[in-house]
Each structure stands twice: as C-alpha cells, then as structure tokens.
Amino acid sequence: MVEAKKIWQYLEEVYDPEVPVLTVVDLGIVQSVDIDGERVEVKITPSYSGCPAMKRMEEDIIEKLNEKGINDVHVELVLSPAWTTDWISEKGKEKLKAYGIAPPQDEPDKSVLFAEPIVVPCPKCGSKDTKLISQFGSTACKAHYQCNECLEPFDYFKCLK
Amino acid sequence: MNHLFEYVLRLGDDSLILGHRLSEWCGHGPVLEEDIAMTNIALDLVGQANSLLEYAANVEGKGKTADDLAFLRIDKEYRNLILVEQPNVDFGHTMMRQFLFDAYRKILFEKLLESGDEQIAAIAAKSLKETKYHLKHSSEWVIRLGDGTEESHRRIQNALDTLWRYTEELFYSDEVDESLRASGVLPDLSSLKQEWTNYVHAVLNEATLEIKEETWYFQNGRQGYHSEHLGYILAELQFMQRAYPGMEW
Numbered sequence: 052m053v054e055a056k057k058i059w060q061y062l063e064e065v066y067d068p069e070v071p072v073l074t075v076v077d078l079g080i081v082q083s084v085d086i087d088g089e090r091v092e093v094k095i096t097p098s099y100s101g102c103p104a105m106k107r108m109e110e111d112i113i114e115k116l117n118e119k120g121i122n123d124v125h126v127e128l129v130l131s132p133a134w135t136t137d138w139i140s141e142k143g144k145e146k147l148k149a150y151g152i153a154p155p156q157d158e159p160d161k162s163v164l165f166a167e168p169i170v171v172p173c174p175k176c177g178s179k180d181t182k183l184i185s186q187f188g189s190t191a192c193k194a195h196y197q198c199n200e201c202l203e204p205f206d207y208f209k210c211l212k
Numbered sequence: 213m214n215h216l217f218e219y220v221l222r223l224g225d226d227s228l229i230l231g232h233r234l235s236e237w238c239g240h241g242p243v244l245e246e247d248i249a250m251t252n253i254a255l256d257l258v259g260q261a262n263s264l265l266e267y268a269a270n271v272e273g274k275g276k277t278a279d280d281l282a283f284l285r286i287d288k289e290y291r292n293l294i295l296v297e298q299p300n301v302d303f304g305h306t307m308m309r310q311f312l313f314d315a316y317r318k319i320l321f322e323k324l325l326e327s328g329d330e331q332i333a334a335i336a337a338k339s340l341k342e343t344k345y346h347l348k349h350s351s352e353w354v355i356r357l358g359d360g361t362e363e364s365h366r367r368i369q370n371a372l373d374t375l376w377r378y379t380e381e382l383f384y385s386d387e388v389d390e391s392l393r394a395s396g397v398l399p400d401l402s403s404l405k406q407e408w409t410n411y412v413h414a415v416l417n418e419a420t421l422e423i424k425e426e427t428w429y430f431q432n433g434r435q436g437y438h439s440e441h442l443g444y445i446l447a448e449l450q451f452m453q454r455a456y457p458g459m460e461w
C-alpha cells in the first residue's frame with residue numbers, strides 16, 4: 052500500500068497549465084489525499100468557478116499517479132471550503148515572483164468602491180511605483196498592472212478571499 | 213413540482229444566460245482591457261452555471277447532466293430573469309444590466325451562505341468571491357459613465373430607463389421560495405430588496421443618474437415567460453447540440 056506522504060510528493064510534480072511554475076500543491080487546490088487499499092482518492096477545489104485549467108489538472112493528476120504505478124486513482128472536485136489565495140504556499144509565492152507574476156497582496160474588501168489602491172511591487176525591478184491597468188487579466192486569477200519605473204507590463208495574481 | 217430543482221434551475225439559468233450574453237462581447241470590447249474583463253466575468257458566470265445546473269440535474273434525479281439542461285431545453289423551460297436576456301446594446305447598457313444584476317447576486321449569495329442545503333451554501337460561498345469583483349467593476353463603470361461626459365451620461369441614463377422595468381422581478385417570490393423557506397433550505401430573504409435598493413440608490417446617486425419609476429414591471433421569467441430575445445440566444449447557444457447531438461470537442 053502506498054503512503055499518503057508519497058502521493059503528496061508525486062502531486063508536487065503536477066503543474067498548473069496556466070501558471071506553469073506552480074504545482075497543484077503550491078496553488079493550494081489539493082484538499083485531501085485518501086488511501087483505501089489500492090484506491091487513491093484526491094480531492095481538489097477549483098480556484099475559480101469557470102477555470103478551464105481544472106479539468107486539465109484533474110487529468111494530469113491521474114496521469115502522473117498512473118505513471119508512478121498507481122492505477123486506481125479518483126479525483127473529486129469539491130466546492131467547499133471555497134479556495135482562497137491565502138492557500139498559495141510561501142514557496143509558491145516566491146516562484147510566482149521569480150516567474151514575473153506579482154503574488155497576491157493583502158487587499159481591502161471588494162465592496163469598498165474606489166478604495167485606496169494597493170501597492171503591488173513590480174516583479175521585474177521591485178519598484179513600488181506601479182499602476183492597475185485592469186482588474187481582469189489574461190486568466191480569471193490575474194489582474195493586469197504596469198510598472199511606472201521600468202515600464203514593464205505584468206500580471207498580478209489577484210487576491211481572492 | 214420539485215421545488216429544490218426549480219430554485220437551483222433559476223439560479224443556474226441566470227448565470228448561464230447572462231454569461232452567454234456577456235460572451236457576445238468577445239472581440240468587440242471598446243478597449244482590450246474591457247474585452248478581457250467582460251469575457252472573464254462571462255467565464256465566471258458560465259462556471260457558476262455549470263456547478264448549479266450539475267446540482268439541479270442531480271436533484272432532479274432523471275439521469276441528466278448539466279449540459280443536457282443547458283443545451284436541450286426549450287425557451288419555456290428556462291427560468292432566468294428577463295433582465296439577463298436583454299441585449300447588450302452598447303457598453304454602458306451592458307454595464308448597467310450587469311450592475312443591477314451583480315448587486316442582487318452579491319446580496320443574495322451573502323444570504324445563501326446560511327442555506328440549510330449544503331451544496332447551495334457551498335456554491336454561494338465560491339461564487340460570492342467572484343461576484344464581489346464583478347460588482348466592483350460594474351459599479352465603478354456606472355459611476356464613471358454617469359458622472360462622465362454628456363454623451364456617456366445620456367447613454368447610461370437611457371440604459372437605466374430601459375432596464376428599470378425588469379428590476380422588480382429580482383424579488384419575485386412564489387410557492388417555490390415559500391416551501392424552501394419553510395423547510396430551511398432558504399434563509400430569510402425578506403431584507404434582500406431593501407439592501408439592494410440602498411446599494412443601487414447610493415451608486416446611482418453618485419453617478420448622477422435618476423430612476424424613473426415605471427407603471428408596469430415584467431416578472432414572468434421564473435415561470436418560463438420570456439422576452440423575444442431569449443429565443444435568439446438559444447438558437448446560438450444550442451445550435452451545435454441540436455444539429456449534432458452529443459457532439460464533443
């Protein structure tokens with residue numbers, strides 16, 4: 052019988068197709084790994100309701116575990132508790148930054164209209180002089196920013212709470 | 213009538229039809245950022261529709277899937293609000309429709325967190341996080357356009373005048389709501405209208421827009437009576453599955 056610890060290690064080799072530096076574990080979407088004899092069940096929770104990468108990650112998890120010789124794999128999508136960017140690991144946040152995506156910052160509640168803009172440091176040059184271009188970016192989980200210092204446009208992995 | 217099925221279908225159809233409407237902007241947005249914003253919001257809505265219709269199919273217990281419900285019903289079987297099937301017209305009109313709906317959805321989902329039905333509470337918790345972003349986006353645009361140029365003000369005031377007659381339906385309630393309330397599936401929703409009115413009035417006021425009360429309000433969408441626009445949406449939405457049943461790609 053395979054150990055859960057081993058499964059978690061294997062899951063560290065399954066990457067988010069849209070943010071390919073993050074594993075499903077870094078992203079915090081793996082809720083649990085349950086083992087019953089030969090049967091392995093992995094519960095994952097979607098980042099966004101319409102995230103098209105979820106189906107792909109589900110298939111990738113099955114494929115990876117099959118590759119490791121585990122054949123009876125079931126991936127279940129659970130909605131509760133709802134995913135939050137707080138579940139992205141510290142290691143994940145560092146990887147995002149190195150990849151050129153600003154990691155999520157603490158943000159005020161979305162119900163505050165025209166709130167003081169938050170400071171999102173530029174992942175390229177580190178400048179804090181950046182501006183929001185659009186709350187909605189290249190994928191559901193990102194906002195679009197630009198650096199006023201080095202002029203580089205960049206993605207910000209927006210806070211979801 | 214299966215009341216739980218009916219209620220979840222209402223929620224799911226609102227998401228599906230509005231998501232489809234918004235997706236019509238893909239490649240036509242006034243600026244690239246808004247094109248991307250509207251399609252992202254459409255994606256969230258279609259994702260919510262998927263969770264809701266999957267649950268509805270499950271509750272119905274007739275072996276159907278979310279896709280069957282989305283693609284294989286006729287217009288009279290759709291339970292969405294008449295508001296969400298209204299045409300896009302222009303960007304201001306689209307933002308006004310979105311704003312009136314988002315404000316309702318956000319307050320409703322906050323209340324549904326207390327639903328006695330675990331799955332409804334879970335979908336509400338998930339969707340609420342996304343809806344907060346949508347509402348912030350549409351509210352800010354209503355204010356910018358209303359309190360903007362003469363032209364933007366004229367257009368968005370026009371949108372408000374056209375769409376206001378569909379707002380009473382947001383608070384439509386019948387035996388479905390009553391029985392689910394009695395069985396504890398639905399929490400107390402009696403303050404929904406007041407909370408919506410407070411929020412909407414505050415934003416419209418900031419936007420220098422005026423509400424013109426109507427003498428007639430449309431509110432038959434929940435029973436399957438729709439405007440002429442829904443049929444055209446369904447023609448496009450369903451074409452593939454009707455022409456090539458069971459097709460996948």
Ligand SMILES: [Zn+2]
Nearest residue numbers: 173176198201
């Ligand atoms: Zn920079």
